Amino acid sequence: MKKYFLIITIIFGLLLSCGGQKDPNEFILLGDYTGNSKYLVLGYKDLNGNYKSDTLVLKNNKFEVSGKIMSPQEVGITDDKNDDLNSVQFFIEPKTIKISLKEDVFNDAKIENSKSQIEYEKLNHLINPIYKMMDSIIQRKKELNAQKLIEIDTSKKKELENRINQIDNDWEKLYDSIKHVKLKFAKEHPNSYVSPNTLYIHLHNIPLDTLKSYYNHFSTEVQNSISGQEIASHIERLSMTNAPIFETLDNNGNLLSLSSFQGKYVLLDFWAGWCKPCIALHPELSEIYNTYHSKGLEIIGISLDNDKENWKKAIDTNKLHLWHQIYSGRSRAKNTIVYQYNIYAIPAYILIDKEGNIIGRYLNAVGDDTNSSNGMSDLKDKLKELF
Numbered sequence: 242m243k244k245y246f247l248i249i250t251i252i253f254g255l256l257l258s259c260g261g262q263k264d265p266n267e268f269i270l271l272g273d274y275t276g277n278s279k280y281l282v283l284g285y286k287d288l289n290g291n292y293k294s295d296t297l298v299l300k301n302n303k304f305e306v307s308g309k310i311m312s313p314q315e316v317g318i319t320d321d322k323n324d325d326l327n328s329v330q331f332f333i334e335p336k337t338i339k340i341s342l343k344e345d346v347f348n349d350a351k352i353e354n355s356k357s358q359i360e361y362e363k364l365n366h367l368i369n370p371i372y373k374m375m376d377s378i379i380q381r382k383k384e385l386n387a388q389k390l391i392e393i394d395t396s397k398k399k400e401l402e403n404r405i406n407q408i409d410n411d412w413e414k415l416y417d418s419i420k421h422v423k424l425k426f427a428k429e430h431p432n433s434y435v436s437p438n439t440l441y442i443h444l445h446n447i448p449l450d451t452l453k454s455y456y457n458h459f460s461t462e463v464q465n466s467i468s469g470q471e472i473a474s475h476i477e478r479l480s481m482t483n484a485p486i487f488e489t490l491d492n493n494g495n496l497l498s499l500s501s502f503q504g505k506y507v508l509l510d511f512w513a514g515w516c517k518p519c520i521a522l523h524p525e526l527s528e529i530y531n532t533y534h535s536k537g538l539e540i541i542g543i544s545l546d547n548d549k550e551n552w553k554k555a556i557d558t559n560k561l562h563l564w565h566q567i568y569s570g571r572s573r574a575k576n577t578i579v580y581q582y583n584i585y586a587i588p589a590y591i592l593i594d595k596e597g598n599i600i601g602r603y604l605n606a607v608g609d610d611t612n613s614s615n616g617m618s619d620l621k622d623k624l625k626e627l628f
Contacts, residue, residue, distance in 0.1 A: 314468070
């Protein structure tokens with residue numbers, strides 16, 4: 242009898258422990274806030290990778306929020322002013338996390354019980370001094386630009402321009418050093434959920450082979466994280482050879498489908514009216530169009546303008562009626578042309594052959610910040626070879 246009672250007790254205890262087990266994907270964020278804001282907002286990605294924005298109601302300067310996430314991830318909190326002083330990025334994990342915030346100094350937030358946050362803070366300790374140097378350089382550039390505006394003497398104005406150009410070069414070097422620190426961190430911490438996050442920020446200017454090497458070095462758990470999956474998707478899109486088919490209205494209201502150009506070479510021109518380098522290259526695109534259109538080349542301009550009104554104005558202002566023009570916009574939703582073709586920066590060109598295969602990526606479509614072998618001259622050489 243005692244034996245049976247013992248067995249029943251053990252089974253009952255196991256059932257209780259299973260029933261009371263916390264959801265492995267749930268996070269609980271407990272917060273203390275000092276300040277005058279009426280509410281705070283937490284932004285994160287849920288189990289399905291969809292962005293969520295939760296309003297945090299303050300009661301006696303405290304708040305509590307819960308949700309479900311796939312794995313540790315970087316999230317953001319801002320207050321009702323939504324400015325730089327009152328917003329902060331940090332890492333949460335599927336457990337109970339505590340955070341203490343003070344108005345106007347959100348970057349001094351104290352986060353407890355997050356291993357990823359500790360790793361994130363170690364990385365920030367290395368790069369924050371560089372960011373401060375960059376801020377100082379930007380301020381100095383503003384001062385020199387102000388001097389340049391009121392300077393009358395031509396030689397002194399030229400001297401100011403040279404100093405501004407040198408500042409730009411110094412800023413680029415500091416940016417590259419930050420990138421180097423982040424990539425070094427990712428290489429040395431393959432099990433950290435911070436690592437894919439550092440790569441994701443620089444996806445548009447890391448060579449594909451280098452990116453694959455970093456990704457393959459990550460642990461399986463890190464590869465399966467939100468940022469890890471986004472990197473995998475980026476690699477897949479950048480590696481694809483079949484050009485994704487799109488169908489949309491052009492600037493004249495006519496339906497344009499990529500599939501209708503089967504049997505022709507197609508050059509996709511990703512541009513925007515606010516992009517000065519894009520506009521500067523359009524005369525060369527006109528030359529390319531006039532040389533090869535009659536031989537079977539079509540150009541499709543794909544705009545990343547803020548809205549369609551600005552897009553159409555830019556077409557008229559820059560006289561871009563020679564070739565087809567369609568609108569994609571700034572969104573990187575998965576159904577957009579920009580996302581499907583993996584465009585992070587412009588100007589960018591993608592060349593498609595008669596069978597619908599991608600045979601060339603140029604400038605910012607390359608995924609490599611050097612662009613040493615895929616510039617405009619390389620595009621022209623490829624077209625000469627084809628025609």
